Amino acid sequence: MTLLSLFAGPPAAAGAESFRDHAKRLGHRPRGDHALIDTLDRSGLVGRGGASFPVAVKWRSVAGRDRGSAVVIANGAEGEPLSRKDRTLMALRPHLVIDGALIAAEAVGASRTLLYIGEAHGAATAAITRALSERPAAELARLTLLGAPPSYVAGEESAAVNFVNSGVAAPLAVPPRPFEKGVDGRPTLVQNVESLAHAALIARFGDAWFQSLGRHNAAGTILLTVSGAVAKAGVIEVSSGCSVDEVLALAGGVSGKARAVLLGGYFGGWINADRAGSMILDPSGLRAAGGSLGCGVVSVLDESADPLDVSARIMQHLANESAAQCGPCFFGLRSLSAATTRIAARQADHGDLPQLHRWTAMVKGRGACRHPDGAVAFLQSALTVFEPEFAAAAGTRGRRAS
Amino acid sequence: MAQTELWIDRTKCDGSRLCAELFPERISLDDWGYPIIAPGPIPAALMPHAQKAVDSCPVLALALRRVERRPPPPPPAVKPT
Numbered sequence: 001m002t003l004l005s006l007f008a009g010p011p012a013a014a015g016a017e018s019f020r021d022h023a024k025r026l027g028h029r030p031r032g033d034h035a036l037i038d039t040l041d042r043s044g045l046v047g048r049g050g051a052s053f054p055v056a057v058k059w060r061s062v063a064g065r066d067r068g069s070a071v072v073i074a075n076g077a078e079g080e081p082l083s084r085k086d087r088t089l090m091a092l093r094p095h096l097v098i099d100g101a102l103i104a105a106e107a108v109g110a111s112r113t114l115l116y117i118g119e120a121h122g123a124a125t126a127a128i129t130r131a132l133s134e135r136p137a138a139e140l141a142r143l144t145l146l147g148a149p150p151s152y153v154a155g156e157e158s159a160a161v162n163f164v165n166s167g168v169a170a171p172l173a174v175p176p177r178p179f180e181k182g183v184d185g186r187p188t189l190v191q192n193v194e195s196l197a198h199a200a201l202i203a204r205f206g207d208a209w210f211q212s213l214g215r216h217n218a219a220g221t222i223l224l225t226v227s228g229a230v231a232k233a234g235v236i237e238v239s240s241g242c243s244v245d246e247v248l249a250l251a252g253g254v255s256g257k258a259r260a261v262l263l264g265g266y267f268g269g270w271i272n273a274d275r276a277g278s279m280i281l282d283p284s285g286l287r288a289a290g291g292s293l294g295c296g297v298v299s300v301l302d303e304s305a306d307p308l309d310v311s312a313r314i315m316q317h318l319a320n321e322s323a324a325q326c327g328p329c330f331f332g333l334r335s336l337s338a339a340t341t342r343i344a345a346r347q348a349d350h351g352d353l354p355q356l357h358r359w360t361a362m363v364k365g366r367g368a369c370r371h372p373d374g375a376v377a378f379l380q381s382a383l384t385v386f387e388p389e390f391a392a393a394a395g396t397r398g399r400r401a402s
Numbered sequence: 403m404a405q406t407e408l409w410i411d412r413t414k415c416d417g418s419r420l421c422a423e424l425f426p427e428r429i430s431l432d433d434w435g436y437p438i439i440a441p442g443p444i445p446a447a448l449m450p451h452a453q454k455a456v457d458s459c460p461v462l463a464l465a466l467r468r469v470e471r472r473p474p475p476p477p478p479a480v481k482p483t
Contacts, residue, residue, distance in 0.1 A: 173411040326412035331434035362432050368412045 032107030044219035049192030077155030100196025119147030152321035171369030215241035264294025267374030269381030
């Protein structure tokens, strides 16, 4: 089940793979074209930035508007606090990411390719910088490295476009979406770096190969960041379709006793420990079921931790990370965070808990981007999974989140 | 069939509340004073009110948009478990 695809090759301790070793191991990259988009379609690859959106559909929407002037943004902003997988991938396999970005640019007809990498991710930036210096001059001329600000929303795709256009990494009101009107008004593909790296391998080995990496009906491998109450926290690559229990075993097992698992990161949700183990990690399957693998975060909450305190801290972070553009997001998340914090501190007003339920419904869907939606989805999961704790702390009988 | 809907640029709206006063049939306010717009096309009888609400917005955040058909619902959010 620890099938290595992105991380095949030299071990992590060896650091970034050089261009020479990369080309020797995998051969030179094929060119991207429309046929490749069909191959990606058959492969079942979905985006690994959080939304699990089919990659081929995204590429086609940009390629369909191609007048040869599209733009590709390789998104390595990775602002999710619990995620490390993108920076790890860039630090160890920079050439796979660059291959994927170039192939995407050729397939969609882009003349500019931007590598948008979290400026706080030092090792990743260093590896990519060095990798660029190893590439042929013709490729180098098409690539620009750009530091992404260290905020949560900087990686949201319209925020990435806005940053390139205006220097402000805040989401834009959509439509128009980036694929319609992005960088300099041109059709723009914003794609997570892990998705691009998978595409670089699918371009070489084909869709059937990618399918064969997954288990059951899932396709390919996935990068996960495992953290919290496990023996060995870190980034691992697993077959799509494996279970949370298998992932936790790979991470050396749960230390202590698990109360819940946070799947998908701050925009994901809590899952009760007794249900989490058997969950199947398949991005497409989870998306179809109305859930989300998000950006591949698996974080274990120990029974000795206070789930209300942990949830309140995450709500505080999400409230602080509102871009402060849209009133319902800025004021709504602040109110939600304050009420959650009062409950966690066992200083709740009698109305706080009902108010949380009311406000989550009120805020949802009312931002230019999906930041408020992600935050309230997270809070709803906390209200459901930790219902007894919330009810006890708020001094009221808990109501079920609907 | 083309229909007319209200569209709001949430990044511009600064909560003047005028729209809700002028078009209460479709616009209410949340707890922080920002408009909640009822979804769906605007019937012809209500168009004058809708137009007044749009015209009143001091930051031009509100607009009437012709849509060919109902936009698809947004992708499902994470379900609490």
